[in-house]
Amino acid sequence: MALSLSRRLAVCALLAGGSFLAFSPLAQAFELVEQGKLTVAFTGDMPGSGWQDGKMIGYDGEIMQKIADKLGLKLQPALMEWSGTIASVEAGRVDVMLGTMGWTEKRTKIMTLSEPIHYFKNGIMQSSKTNWDKLSDLEGKKVGTITGFSFVPELKKIKGLELSLYDTSDAAVRDLIAGRIDAVIGDPPVVSYAIKKNPEWNMQFLAFTDSNADFPLLTGLGQVVYGFNKKNDDLRQKVDAIIGGMWKGCEMKEIGARYGLAADVWYRPAGENFRAGVDRPADYKLPSCKAGG
Structure with missing residues (x-):
């Protein structure tokens, strides 16, 4: 049977031992890089994402694995540095990217972004x-962060701050431990996880207590999301429906507890909802894990 040359591919599952394709109950005509597979760009920074025994692990990764399973798709890993993930989505080389990515209005211009996962x-x-x-x-400190992080322009506005950009979190943390820089501004889940796993570093993570309108990305409420190519908004909507169901069952917190993200702060939005009226309706409400969930 000849396959269409179009990249508009039906989501299919090959029956075990069979010689024909059968449509999954959740089949959709998504525009995918490879038929029957969801190609995922990720950084491998735990606790956000990793690949082990043919499956995605980590907080972001485990949720994405569940989503792919429910869609009847096989995950295809594409490990890369953070600086390449968003560009790969834009260029259509991958279907989705993850890696504790924070929502920003700027990113809504180049990708379609999922519901928050925490x-x-x-x-x-x-x-x-x-x-x-x-x-x-x-002020006046040597500070490291990761190339491509959304708050880099805000860091550059801080008086006397000497900024160093790194391709990976590991490289930034190594320089911090060696005393070559004074601090690292990284993904809160990633650095918190690293500190927990390495008490001999004698490091700590303290959240900003400021609430400064001139530094909204550094001091505001962050939402971790997945990024899709704008051509795949239909896929994003299907993923959002699955994420919504996981929030209702408080499954997000259950998964997070396995990766050191057990505190309520990860699952209950507190602060301004920047998405309402931007990439969501004006009356949009952020999902949360209810008390007792």
Whole structure:
């Protein structure tokens, strides 16, 4: 049977031992990189994402694995540095990207973004000998962060801050431990997980206590989302429906607890809802895991 040359591919599942294709109950005509597969760009930074025994692991990864299973798709991993993930989605080389990516209005212009899978507040990874939790604490300091992070322009506005950009979180943390920089502003789940796993570092993470309208990405409410090519908004909508069901059952918190994200702060939005009227309706409400869930 000849296959269409179009990239508009039906989501199919090959029956075990069979010689024909059968449509999954959730089949949709999505525009995918490869038939029957969901190609995922990820960084491999835990606790967000990893690949083990043919499946995605980590908080972002485990949720994406469940989504793919429900869609009847096989996950195709595409491990890369953070700086390449969004560009790969834009170019259509992958179907979706993940890696504790925060929602920003700028990113809505180049991708279609999913419902949040958890929330966060940015902060400072630093020595346990200091207690910096304000933007002003970074003035005159040597600070590291990751190339392509949305808040880089805001960091550059802090008086006297000497900024170093890294391709990976590991490289930034190594320089912090070696004393070549004073602090790291990274993904809160990633740095918190790393600190928990390595107590000998004598490091801590403190969230910003500022609420500064001039620094909304650094001090505002963060939403971790998945990014899709704009041509795949139909896929994004199907994924959002699955995410919505997981929020209702508080499955997000159940998964998060396995990766050190058990506190309510990750699952209950507190702060301004920037998405309402931007890439969601004006009356849009953020999902949450209810008390007792």
